[in-house]
Amino acid sequence: MSASTTNPASPKRRSLNLTRILLEGRAFFALIAIIAVFSSLSPNYFTVANFLIMSSQVAIFGILSIGMLLVILNGGIDLSVGSILALSGVVAGAMMQGVELDALGVILYPPVWAVVVLTLCVGAAVGAVNGVLVAIFKVPPFVATLGVMYVARGIALLMTNGLTYNNLRGREELGNTGFAWLGFNRLWGIPISVIVLASIAIVAGLMLSRSAFGRWLYASGGNERAAELSGVPVKRVKITVYVVSGMLSAVAGLVLASQLTSAGPTAGMTYELTAIAAVVIGGAALTGGRGTVRGTMLGAFVIGFLSAGLVIIGVSSYWQTVFTGAVIVLAVLMNSLQYGGPRKG
């Protein structure tokens, strides 16, 4: 608003500025650097087999971080994704073990597709609670999802009494086999979980860049008041992103339970922080309105490949934590350089 419009960069220069390229493609270069360093340190790192294993580990964080990206683009945060992941896993596990209907005296074994659909509904429902709290009741996202994080975790613990559902492979005679397909099978040699991640990433990417909803999301994250006055249904957008985030957490929960063929109520602890880290490393602004699926995916792979590489070369897990933290701080530092740089007054 100041009268002194000091805009030296008025005509946007498209020169091949090296620092700018490095800054904008930082997650990409970081990933290349990580792969290069670990490949030189260990002969086992740069192999197709290892990349597929690492990728299937990244898949879970990747799926969570796409949901997290949508929420962060909206200017919010979703701390409940790890808990929803655990709750979904437990719900799926319970259904695989059979649902006892007391009134009828029978035990119901729903087929796997029904388990998946119902689990996704649970994730979406918990996400909807987040969304309604934030959009309708104006609870700050941090607080709303913090509360839901505890509640969802608590319900998961209550359902299982703190125990873990083991052996979710199902039984032939009950007609509910196939749960392990998600976590173990491969299509054209690629783990299913990675394919799931890739499909979700493509759909989310298209939605953000090419759909009206995507534009609404960027606009309401950038300036909610302006978006509202331009006819953007800001509340609907807000609720939707939390619902999608909840649903994607359920997908991640299913993938994890399938990979382990077991579901425990303590799964996914602190996964929300990893997801946030992936989004931030991917260049998204925590204030909303800025970020891409491509960046977030790079961020997820940076974290995943880094920690896997540290394991392979035998660095202690304590050091892994330190390295991961350093990468996150560096990423945020660069974010503030990119977005907060020459703005003044």
Place this chain on the structure above:
Amino acid sequence: MTGIVLAARNVAKSYGQVHALKGVNFDIRRGEVTTLFGENGAGKSTLMKILSGVIQPSSGEIVLDGQPARFANAAEAQARGISIIHQELSLAPNLSVRDNIFMGREIMTPFGVDYAEEERQVRLLMTELEEDIDPQTPVEDLRLGQQQIVEIARALSVDSRILIMDEPTSALSASEVEVLFKVIRDLKARGVSIVYISHHLEEALTITDHAVVLRDGVMTASAPRDRIDLEWIVRNMVGENYDLGSPPKTTPGDVALSIRGLSVPDATGQDLVRGLDLDIRAGEIVCIYGLMGAGRTELLETVAGRLRASGGQIVLDGQEVSHLSIADRIARGLALVPEDRQRDGLVQTMSVGQNLSLASIARFTRGFFTDTRAERALIEDSIRRVTVKTSGGEAAIGSLSGGNQQKVVIGKILATQPRVIMLDEPSRGIDIGAKAEVFRLLAEGARQGLAVLYSTSEVSECLSIAHRIIVMHKGRISAEFDSSVSKEKIMAASGESVAA
């Protein structure tokens, strides 16, 4: 005695390629009000920041009491008796009036802060400013105008010899402006020199002793009060003939927007708009004039759908729209260009093009996907129509000047193909050249059958393109005029005392 206390000699300032000031000479005389006029970007604020030590000049020097002086920062300048009241308020809203006024220079005793003494001084200042504000009130509980008074009190409390005021009245009511002007006269009598910057030319003229006009970083004119008038200022500011247009010759059609008995409550349930009736025809331009707090913004935001009415009807083309969402109202052709374009108009994280197309995404969405080519066509069409000066649709919105940003907001709304367009203070914070272009756009729209309703707090803008002038006072329409009315009549109806 008109000794020069502070002067800028050949002061220049550049930011990279941009030369904000190109060798300006500027004198401040003891006990006088020197008013600095100029369009946005002319370099007024830059010059004031240099004089008050906030920034350093690229070349040239500052002369204080005949001696060359250098201020490393604002605190150093303040220690030499130079204070500045910035355009944007710099108060901590959570702290009390007292704590804000003494922020950073608390009166200490060996046992801590001497609150009693601070409070006594604050009360003294408030008596002087004729403002009944308790020193203990948190600043966030004050009206914007009162906050401005606190800011002024803070500057007065340091015993400044030279006081720079950058747009001090933009948030004040007429009575508060009068008090401020009385304070300024008192200060003058005490020998304090004042530099005054305002976009409100008429108002500034009443207090000026000496006027200086800046244009594009160069001083174009300087003269004492008795040799200048409004036309002189505008001519030197713009450098060309100043004309905001005249009402376009249109044939008013059917009633496009009809407001009946509209009431809008504030948070405490008091009515800000009280039972207001208003009809606007297609092809008609209506101006709403009123002071701050007259209820103009609330009226427009309620009609647009942001605020809830407590009673009354809003009828668009014969259909009641009060129950519809903002999006539905836009779809039916009723849209608002908000007052504060930074806060309510633009999405800073998006490009010029994305801002322009934001309100009409439905027009280029085919099924699930947006049609990139259709969107680009719409953006290019909008840029041409509202004549935005930009390198293209991909440019960052922050790279545009204020006037061009405003045109983007207007272009965004026009792209929705509205039947009724409302603009809340469309000329706020944009220079006269851009103002004239905005009004030309509106007149053009009216010729094509658009109903235009705009609000303003500058009388001269009422008497430009409007067919009809509505004056609002305390939530009601206090008068209605056609375009042949005099400025004095409009001001009188608004409850503003007509300055001599």
